[in-house]
Amino acid sequence: MVSCHPIFIVPNSTQLIYRKSSWWKRNQQRLTPWIFLSPGLLLFLVYVIWPIFNSLYISLLQWDGLSPAIYVGFSNYIELLDDEYFYISLINNLKWLIFFMLAVPIGLGLAIFLNQTIFGIRLIKSLFFFPFVISQVVIGIIFSWFYNPRGVIGPFLESIGLSNYAILADENFATYGIIFAGIYPQIAYCMILYLTGLNNLNTDQIEAGRMDGAKGLSLFKNIILPQLKPATFLAIVVTVIGSLRSFDMVAIMTQGGPWGSTNVLAYYMFETALSEYGYRMGYGSAIAAVLFTIMMFYILFFIYRMYQSEKKGL
Amino acid sequence: MRKILATLIAIASLGYSSAFAGTLVINTDLTDPAPKAAFEWAFTKFQEENPDVTIEVNNFDHEGYKQAIRNFLTTNPPDVFNWYAGNRMLPFVRAGLVEDVSDIWSDTGWVDGNLTEGMSHAKKPMTIGGKQWGIPYTYYQWGVYYRKDIFTANGISVPTTWDEFVAACATLKAAGVTPITIGSKYLWTTAGVFDYLNLRTNGYEFHMALTKGEIPYTDPRVHAVFDKWDELVKPGYFLENHAALAWQEAIAPMVNGEAAMYVMGNFSVALFKEGGLRDSNLGFFQFPEITPGIPMAEEAPTDTMHIASGAKNKIDAKRFLIFLSRADVQEEMNKTLGQLPVNSGSKVNPDPFLEAGLDMLNNAYAMAQFYDRDAPAEMASEGMKGFQEYMVKPDRRNKILERLEKVRQRVYK
Numbered sequence: 003m004v005s006c007h008p009i010f011i012v013p014n015s016t017q018l019i020y021r022k023s024s025w026w027k028r029n030q031q032r033l034t035p036w037i038f039l040s041p042g043l044l045l046f047l048v049y050v051i052w053p054i055f056n057s058l059y060i061s062l063l064q065w066d067g068l069s070p071a072i073y074v075g076f077s078n079y080i081e082l083l084d085d086e087y088f089y090i091s092l093i094n095n096l097k098w099l100i101f102f103m104l105a106v107p108i109g110l111g112l113a114i115f116l117n118q119t120i121f122g123i124r125l126i127k128s129l130f131f132f133p134f135v136i137s138q139v140v141i142g143i144i145f146s147w148f149y150n151p152r153g154v155i156g157p158f159l160e161s162i163g164l165s166n167y168a169i170l171a172d173e174n175f176a177t178y179g180i181i182f183a184g185i186y187p188q189i190a191y192c193m194i195l196y197l198t199g200l201n202n203l204n205t206d207q208i209e210a211g212r213m214d215g216a217k218g219l220s221l222f223k224n225i226i227l228p229q230l231k232p233a234t235f236l237a238i239v240v241t242v243i244g245s246l247r248s249f250d251m252v253a254i255m256t257q258g259g260p261w262g263s264t265n266v267l268a269y270y271m272f273e274t275a276l277s278e279y280g281y282r283m284g285y286g287s288a289i290a291a292v293l294f295t296i297m298m299f300y301i302l303f304f305i306y307r308m309y310q311s312e313k314k315g316l
Numbered sequence: 317m318r319k320i321l322a323t324l325i326a327i328a329s330l331g332y333s334s335a336f337a338g339t340l341v342i343n344t345d346l347t348d349p350a351p352k353a354a355f356e357w358a359f360t361k362f363q364e365e366n367p368d369v370t371i372e373v374n375n376f377d378h379e380g381y382k383q384a385i386r387n388f389l390t391t392n393p394p395d396v397f398n399w400y401a402g403n404r405m406l407p408f409v410r411a412g413l414v415e416d417v418s419d420i421w422s423d424t425g426w427v428d429g430n431l432t433e434g435m436s437h438a439k440k441p442m443t444i445g446g447k448q449w450g451i452p453y454t455y456y457q458w459g460v461y462y463r464k465d466i467f468t469a470n471g472i473s474v475p476t477t478w479d480e481f482v483a484a485c486a487t488l489k490a491a492g493v494t495p496i497t498i499g500s501k502y503l504w505t506t507a508g509v510f511d512y513l514n515l516r517t518n519g520y521e522f523h524m525a526l527t528k529g530e531i532p533y534t535d536p537r538v539h540a541v542f543d544k545w546d547e548l549v550k551p552g553y554f555l556e557n558h559a560a561l562a563w564q565e566a567i568a569p570m571v572n573g574e575a576a577m578y579v580m581g582n583f584s585v586a587l588f589k590e591g592g593l594r595d596s597n598l599g600f601f602q603f604p605e606i607t608p609g610i611p612m613a614e615e616a617p618t619d620t621m622h623i624a625s626g627a628k629n630k631i632d633a634k635r636f637l638i639f640l641s642r643a644d645v646q647e648e649m650n651k652t653l654g655q656l657p658v659n660s661g662s663k664v665n666p667d668p669f670l671e672a673g674l675d676m677l678n679n680a681y682a683m684a685q686f687y688d689r690d691a692p693a694e695m696a697s698e699g700m701k702g703f704q705e706y707m708v709k710p711d712r713r714n715k716i717l718e719r720l721e722k723v724r725q726r727v728y729k
Contacts, residue, residue, distance in 0.1 A: 068411035171559035260559040261705035279697030
């Protein structure tokens, strides 16, 4: 391979070229992957790694983005420990994480329900998939109209003799109102994952199971669900990620209100660092660092699981 | 390749040379129709008077402008930009991004301006550290907008004292009308109510001291404001579910006749009229007196024009600011804006709300900018969150004020 390299056919300059190329030749195997990786690595360094460390650094500063920054050590983090909005945001993130998971079983249910061969099922499937196609912003706005005391739900309650109720103005339930809006497209997403999973079921196994007397729930639990494991895994992963980045719905529907009770970490970070009344870059970065740590735990767990299952050859 | 490069250089030099010959770069957020029309008129007029100057306008979206201003002032400063008076301009002034324009205020060498004559009353909100940092071109009054017909139907006359005001609320409530409508989703509407209660209970000096962070939020005088507020909140005189409504959405109950009053700024009149109210059934009155003897100060948020310290064409920028402060220019612009000119030599449109506002402000003891313009942004944001929470959960007053006090100690340290 190397010997038929054209450089070595040129007789006069052999010596020189040999000298020159020897280091390259010796290290070629080692260097080539890095050369190919370098554009990507460079971008990754500039746009991912550097910002991470930079915002960790900013979290040690007191800085409004205009005036000179003052180094304040860990005081932003210490303040965070005594900030009730921070705990509210953290608890809301947890609520998102737990209740957003409902999208997975509901998506599975819908997928099984729609996994039929009747006339027009494709149209019906695409209608069910529709919420995922609409932009999150549009969904947020539409749900705000639904919840508005002068919108749909409030007047409906009034018409049946109950008192008007605006869930987004209720500090105890506003977060659930937003989660419900957020879950709406997420169900469609999980459903489509399961629909593809259901298409790839091994019919031999199902028939074998049937012959062995499996029916209904036991067939589903023992034969179908194990085959859907990759789809389940993927659905859980995208749902967890979706719940952690639940920024857009909060921004559109309540801006963290009423009085900060629907804040999540991502939105609280934005509010302190970048909103009209914010510009506490250091404090916002400290919140970002906490959010980053939480996500990191999850991502590491996810990578570990992937690594394990790949080792098993799944 | 060389050809492309040559073309690029040609284009760049073209742009540069034209930028050199008296171009005035103006950054604004005038996307709403009325301000846009008013400023288009002003730009045209300025160019007619100053044919050597070319105006170049960069128009930003109103909300996006609040973010963009931080970027363009530090990286690519225009010559002139619009902003707000009071504490809102403080971070930019402090960071050295705004040009000191004290010389046009003192008329030294700027013969075509006479700011001392018509604008001296508006000098104070433009002053930081003894210097002036821009000029105001428009403001508007805050007060109580009410349904005349509902008042008449319930035998209520315009309240001038606190007792009359509370009694009017009680009568309205008993008649099945929501006394005061409000939409507090975006928080700032609550600050209007707080400011007026505070201005009337403790006075202008107290308002300024509080927003400057000199008074603890746990002070008995702050509690006195909330005592008055209790008299409105606890009997349920404010619209229900207001935390879910934007200020515009809260106009609807008043238009429908389900609510009778709104503590608001004059910009709301356009929306009331769009909803079908007319001068015959929509009225305006000054927020009533609470503590007798305290001089009546009003809320009058002021819009301003500034020069960036990094401006390339400061001479023409100052000419533009002087132009904008002239009585005839402000008169014409504010006719379009539907607001009040700052220059005392300007006249206003024959409009009952503007006339009432002008009359009120001309007799005002002092003018506050608004809670979120007088207080630093961080304090204002926490404060308004607290006001909203209080208006829904009045029992939490102590907890809220203690939290605000904690914020105050951090923000003003």
